[in-house]
Amino acid sequence: MLRQYELVERVKAYDADADEALLNRAYVYTLQKHGSQMRASGDPYFSHPVEVAGLMTDLKLDQITIITALLHDTVEDTLATIEDIEANFGPDVARLVDGVTKLSKIEQMPENERAAENLRKFLLAMSEDLRVLLVKLADRLHNMRTLHFIRNPEKRRRISRETMDIYAPLAERVGMYEYMREMQLLAFEQLEPEAYGTITGRLAQIRSQGGGQVDEIALKIKQALAEAGLEVEVSGREKHPYSIWKKMAERHVSFEQITDIMAFRVVTETPQDCYGALGVLHRTWSMIPGRFKDYISTPKSNGYRSLHTAMVYENSMRIEVQIRTREMHRTNEFGLAAHWAYKQGDTAPDGQAGWLRDLIEILDTAQDAEELLEHAKLAMYQDRIFAFTPKGALYQLPKGSTPVDFAFAVHTDLGCAAVGARINGRHMPLRTQLMNGDVVEIIKGGDNEPQLNWLNFVVSGKAKAAIRRSLRQKEREEMIRIGSEVYDSVIARMPQKIGRKALQAALKRLGLADEAALMLAIGETRIGEKELSEALVPGIAATLPEDSFWQAPQRAIRVQGLKKGTAFQLAPCCYPVPGDRIIGVRDGAGVNVHAIDCLTLADDAGGEWIDLRWHPQTDGAAARLKVMLYNRPGTLAEMTGLFGTNLTNITHLSMQSRDELFGTYEMIVEVRDLAHLARIVSALRASDAVVQADRI
Known part of the structure; x- marks a missing residue:
């Protein structure tokens, strides 16, 4: 001490x-x-x-x-x-x-x-x-x-x-x-005491057998660079035991199959010397293709700068080499802490790096502790790729990111408004995974509403948090709207006029704060028609017919953005419904209408794409679902009952497979819009009869 x-x-x-x-x-x-x-x-x-x-x-x-x-x-x-x-x-x-x-x-x-x-x-x-x-x-x-x-x-x-x-x-x-x-x-x-003991033991064995092999290789590297007129410091070490274990787990290989367990660091005076040293090493030893990374021209989000390469040393031994200046080395080892040194005096540096600003934004969108932890881990702990805007602005994203992740990284409003993307000048689906160096142009639409199925493919914490926040708000508004329609239908069938006084009394009986809370509860089916009727007029529920229920009027399917008389069909590959972002792909004289993230759009990328939107009077379309049920008596009846409760019809039902434990069914159902479909899927997933329910 x-x-x-x-x-x-x-x-x-x-x-x-x-x-x-x-x-x-x-x-x-x-x-x-x-x-x-x-x-x-x-x-x-x-x-x-x-x-x-x-x-x-x-x-x-x-x-x-x-x-x-x-x-x-x-x-x-x-x-x-x-x-x-x-x-x-x-x-x-x-x-x-x-x-x-x-x-x-x-x-x-x-x-x-x-x-x-x-x-x-x-x-x-x-x-x-x-x-x-x-x-x-x-x-x-x-x-x-x-x-x-x-x-x-x-x-x-x-x-x-x-x-x-x-x-x-x-x-x-x-x-x-x-x-x-x-x-x-x-x-x-x-956490992994056996793996830790095995790897550290094997490293100790290599050290005892190889003697001063690390020092010998470091000396050879320094001599090669000195002969080229470069004054450098070279140090070597075995790779971190946890890094070795992580690589073994990710690649499903044994310790013996890990060939690059030695890493060397070259410290130079200037950035020019870094690139000069890189050229000398690549001329002296064969580099391993695909293993070179330039973090000097494109630093990591935490400010890390260095050149990384891997080479084949003598006897086919693979080694990793990092090349950096002294200043880069200090920043790399101590990061943002290096900026808080005593020399700062009275001037405090910006305490928020870009990733930290994203995490602070996530704090405002997380619904509960587990969601916060999930989003924060995504933001903190993922490998990164680099992508560019058409004007050349650089953005770092988690590996596996899509144009939607890119759009939210640029700005939350751009992410919400995204309807399509051009990657390197070519129209591509929004679920396309980006590669290092891609140039991404986001195509904006008129209404700012992220889509529910984006959560199936976005990977960044910021995108997931923003989408969930928007969907929660959108779902709440939709549930209130549906609840209001159900409420109007119920009071229209009442034998007496229902005024504000009866409504306020009903709120007290149901223990709800205000009218919006009532409409939300009705829309989410937490309060049924009978319970609502009884709350408005105690004793009246017994006088209402058992089969009395509300049904929304059905209207024709219409879209906007096509010339009058143009034939179109909703693509059976993705079954778009009102609320989905849609795009048309011309097929001869007609147009196929796809959801914007339909996978088959990649096959039609060479055709003419037409920006479409649903007509406001459209109310209803077909959606395709896949549901797995437990194989026991009554589960099929319980599932179909859920569709009736949620005011929808099944137009097609087929059993795909069945065994002793489970039965899998595909079906086409009529829904009003995306929010209605989301309610149906949520109700299915909440049922004890259902193992899994997904939109196809």
Whole structure:
């Protein structure tokens, strides 16, 4: 543990103007407040905040951050309050300590909610000051270093899983790769002890057999570059055990099949030397095609810059090489922490990187803790690709992204309005996966409504969150509209006039806040016609016929955007319904109307595409469903009853397969629009008779 004078000397070594008295006071304050508290290791508790502060000095962070590290557990674990911190150390320190402090109620939450609430708190605090995250990452790293002292193995695994899912990705996203690698290694040891033991054992065996092989290769690389007149530093190491295990799992290969377990780093003086060194290495040894990446011209979202290549060394040995300048190396290892060094003085850098702004936006759209955690993981922890707008603006996206993900990355409003895309100048379906370097042009429509089935193919957290938010609002509005129509139908059949007084009384009887809540409950079928009638006029339900129900009038199918007299048909490959974005593809004299994300559009990409929209008076179309039922008596009847409850007809039903456990059926049903279809699918999925229900 660092002594008081040692900590002060560390800070003064890089910041001669640091307030020595304030640092001493913070050290003594944490010592006194934690008093006789002990850690699981048997060490005094105050050793933990002191070590965290030491980690902050390694990053050469300002004295406010050092003091925050010293005090970060005082409010949570002692009688100290935020007001005490502010009175003794000022508002800036108090704000940062408050941002790092865990809420006590988090510990009593279910695991996923606890993790999500923890993440929510840190993201909100980080939105104001990134130093909150830097202290928290150091706090978690030191806790992981002492994790083996905790006796409960289940608790060790829980902490390790949280570290792997949240804190290591956060460290990676702010570019703190040293923290990320050590966290992953320590968590890997707890989560996969057998794999950890096997891989570290094999690496030790290779080291003993190969002797100084890593040093020998590093020397050969340095000599080759020196002969070309380049002054460089070269270091080598075996790949990270967790990285090896991850590659083995992803590629389904054994340890022996992993050929590139050695990695080397070349540090140069200038970016020009980086490219010069790359040319020398590629002339000296054969490069492996497809393994070269230029993160200098196109940095990662966390600011990481380097050249990556892989080569075949002697005896067919594969090695990886990273080439960067000294400045790049410091930023790469410590990421955004490098920008918080003492040299910043009174000027605070922007605490929100682009990915962090997306996460803050996700906070506002997540419906519950699990959804927040899902979206945040997507935003933090995915491999990236690069795509360009037609004007050359660069966007980084998760691997597997589509034009919809791209549109939401540019702006939420553009994502909502997307109806089509041109990829490298060619019309392509919205579900097309983008490749590195694609130029993407988003085609906008007039109405801003994301589609439900986009959730089947978008991969970015920002897109998923925005789509779900829009769909929830759209579904609510549609349910209120449907509920209003049902309500009007019910009161029209009443033997007496229903006024505002009867409506207000019904709201009280049903325990609903207002008229909108009533219409929503009716539209979602939480309140039936009989229950509504009884609430409006107590005792009247018994006088109504049993088969009395509301049915919306049916109208013809019409679309806008075609010349008068043009024949068209709704494509049987995708069965578009009102509410789907639609596009026409000319086929001879007629037009096939497809949903905008229909897979077969790729086959028609060379034909003429016509932007279409549903006519406002269109009400109804056919939709195709696939439903798997449990194979037991009554399930088919229960399923068909659900269609009646949701006011739709089955026009075609066929059994696709059946065995002892399940039966699978395909059907065509009449629906009013996309919201009506969504209600039907939701009702099917909620039924105990149904295993799975999907639109085809």
